[in-house]
Amino acid sequence: MKRVVSVVNLKGGVGKTTTAVNLAACWGEMGKKVLLVDMDPQGSASMSVGIMNEGGELLDALQSKTALPVVSTEVPNLDLVPSGMAMATANQWFTGDNANEILFHCLGLTRGDWDLVVIDCPPSLGFHTMNALMTSQHVIVPVEASPLGLNGLKQMAVAIEAVKPLNPEVKIDAVIPCRAHRRRRIHWEIMDNLKEMFPGKVSPIIRENVALTEAPGKGKPVIMTARVSKGADDYRLVTMWVDEQINGKAEPAAEQFASVGVQSNPATDINYSYQKPSVNDNDLV
Ligand SMILES: Nc1ncnc2c1ncn2[C@@H]1O[C@H](COP(=O)(O)OP(=O)(O)O)[C@@H](O)[C@H]1O
Ligand SMILES: [Mg+2]
Numbered sequence: 001m002k003r004v005v006s007v008v009n010l011k012g013g014v015g016k017t018t019t020a021v022n023l024a025a026c027w028g029e030m031g032k033k034v035l036l037v038d039m040d041p042q043g044s045a046s047m048s049v050g051i052m053n054e055g056g057e058l059l060d061a062l063q064s065k066t067a068l069p070v071v072s073t074e075v076p077n078l079d080l081v082p083s084g085m086a087m088a089t090a091n092q093w094f095t096g097d098n099a100n101e102i103l104f105h106c107l108g109l110t111r112g113d114w115d116l117v118v119i120d121c122p123p124s125l126g127f128h129t130m131n132a133l134m135t136s137q138h139v140i141v142p143v144e145a146s147p148l149g150l151n152g153l154k155q156m157a158v159a160i161e162a163v164k165p166l167n168p169e170v171k172i173d174a175v176i177p178c179r180a181h182r183r184r185r186i187h188w189e190i191m192d193n194l195k196e197m198f199p200g201k202v203s204p205i206i207r208e209n210v211a212l213t214e215a216p217g218k219g220k221p222v223i224m225t226a227r228v229s230k231g232a233d234d235y236r237l238v239t240m241w242v243d244e245q246i247n248g249k250a251e252p253a254a255e256q257f258a259s260v261g262v263q264s265n266p267a268t269d270i271n272y273s274y275q276k277p278s279v280n281d282n283d284l285v
Contacts, residue, residue, distance in 0.1 A: 002035075002107070002114055002115070002116065002117050003115065003116050003117070003137060003138065003246065004107070004116075004117040004119065004135050004136040004137060004138070005023075005116060005117065005118050005119070005136060005137075005138040005139075005140055005173075005242075005246065006118075006119045006121055006129075006132040006133060006135070006136040006138070006139050006140070007019050007020040007023070007118065007119065007120055007121060007140045007141075007142065008121045008129055008132065008133065008139055008140070008141060008156065009123065009141050009142055009143065009152060009153075009156060010123055010124060010125055010152055010155055010156060010159070011123055011144075011148070011149065011152040012123035013123075013144075014142050014143060014144045014149065014152070014178060014179075015142040015144070015176070015178030015179055015206065016120060016121060016123070016142050017040070017044040017045050017048060017120050017216075018048075018142075018178070018206075018212055018216075019140065019142045019176055019178065019206070019235075019238075020036065020045055020118050020119070020120035021036065021045050021048040021049060021120070021216075021221050022212075022215075022221050022222055022223070022231075022235040022239075023118060023140070023235065023238070023239050023242065024036040024075075024078055024116075024118040024221075025049075025075050025078060025221035025222075025223050025224070025235075026221075026223060026235050026236050026238075026239035027077075027115075027116055027118075027239055027243070028075055028076050028077035028078045029076065029077075029223055029236070030239070030240075030243070031077065032077060032115040032116055033077050033079075033112075033113055033114045033115050033116075034077060034078050034079070034114060034115065034116050034117075034118060035070065035078075035079045035080070035081065035112060035114040035116070035117045035118070036049065036073075036078060036079070036080045036081070036118050036119075036120065037080075037081040037103075037107075037117060037118070037119045037120070037132075038053075038058075038080065038081060038082055038083035038120050039083060039087070039103070039119050039120060039121050039122065039128040039129070039131065039132050040083055040087075040120055040121060040122040040128065041055060041083060041084065041085055041086075041087040041088035041090075041122065041128070042083075042122065043055065043082065043083045043084040043085070044120070044216065045080075045083070045120040046080060046082040046083055046084070047216060047219065048215070048216040048219065048220075048221065049073045049074070049075055049078065049080055049219065049220065049221065050073065050074060050219030050220060051071060051073065051080060051082050051219075052084075053082035053083060053084040054084040054085060054086050055082070055083045055084030055085055055086035055087035055088075056084070056086040057069035057082070058081060058082065058083055058084075058086075058087055059086045059087055059089070059090060059093070061106055062090065062093075062094070062102050062103065062106060063093060067109070067110065068081055068106045068107065068109075068110045069081055069082065070110065070112065074220070074224075075220065075221055075224065079112070079114070087128070090127050090128065091126050091127035091128075094127060099127065099130075100127070100130040100131055100133075100134045100166070101131070101134050102131055103119075103131035103132065103134070103135050104131070104134050104135040107135060117135075119132040119135065119136065125159050130163070133159075133160070133163045133167065133170055134163065134166060134167050134170075135167075136167075136169075136170055137169045137170060137171075137246075138170075138171070138173045138174075138246045139160060139170060139171065139172045139173060140172075140173065140174045140175075140176060140242065141153060141156050141172055141174070141175050141176070142176045142178045142206075143175055143176065143177055143178065143194065144177075144178055144179050145177055145179075145180055145181070145184075145186060145187045145190040145191065146186070146190065147190075149190070150190060150193055150194070150197075153175065153194075153197070154197075156172070157172065157197075160172055172198065172201060173201065173242070173245050173246050174201055174202075174203050174241070174242050174245050174246075175194055175198045175201050175202050175203065176203045176205075176206060176238060176242075177190070177191065177194065177202065177203070177205045177206065178205075178206045179206065179207075179208045180205040180206060180207050180208065181207075181208055182205070182207065191205075201245070203238050203241045203242060203245075204234070204237050204238055204241055205234070206231075206234045206235065206238060207230050207231075207234055209229060209230040209231040209234070211225065211226035211229040211230070211231040211232065212231035214226075215231070221235075222235060223235070223236070
């Protein structure tokens with residue numbers, strides 16, 4: 001079975017779609033073949049790679065009427081299973097005992113030489129997310145540095161435990177702090193909490209960055225719209241970190257990106273260490 005990674009959080013607006021799209025694109029840039037599956041009826045992941053869809057084909061495929069719709073994208077090495085509003089009715093169509101295993105069977109029947117399947121999930125634990133969890137070995141949880149974000153994460157951990165008897169392989173492999181503000185005191189408090197809750201599973205941070213907000217409107221991942229930006233840098237680093245986490249191997253960054261000609265740039269290179277910035281107390285808001 002292909003490696004399947006679901007990007008999940010029951011909370012909306014935390015960076016799930018941004019993470020799914022940009023992880024998938026960075027893996028593509030690293031030379032891996034990736035299938036991005038949009039399981040959210042809002043179709044945000046599809047739009048983020050320039051594809052508008054009604055979701056009818058995916059619904060048909062889940063109903064075993066047709067093969068899983070796979071379209072190629074302009075992003076190197078990235079294919080997409082697009083979604084849209086028709087998928088909002090999916091939970092009405094599938095109610096039997098095996099309702100949560102439908103995507104698993106569809107993917108199993110789909111021919112393709114992808115190294116990784118990345119699934120973007122909606123902010124709920126209904127049919128769409130349950131199907132993703134039942135299909136996945138790896139779960140990635142984007143989280144925002146706020147007390148409510150921490151609470152949502154606890155709920156996620158409980159939900160994954162509930163799925164384990166049905167899919168023993170599934171586990172949270174990475175918690176990704178998204179939309180991070182390193183100069184806020186609350187950020188460091190939440191980071192400490194996260195590392196206590198998920199030792200060894202908290203990735204480097206994704207900083208709040210305008211290039212990440214703008215990229216979906218251009219229908220491309222940030223590595224194509226602003227290839228030298230904090231957003232692109234952060235997602236490249238986090239992709240390597242996640243890759244290592246799920247594959248248990250490390251490759252030097254320079255080698256991985258040599259093929260796409262990404263050069264080190266002292267003007268934009270940043271220190272990714274977890275050290276707190278040395279600022280005086282007035283800067284901490
Ligand atoms: N690190 C970031 N910096 C700036 N904007 C971000 C960042 N991460 C996400 N966003 C923006 O925040 C909004 C919500 O993100 P999204 O990935 O769609 O969340 P979710 O899928 O969890 O609902 C989107 O407009 C997205 O462009
Ligand atoms: Mg989303």
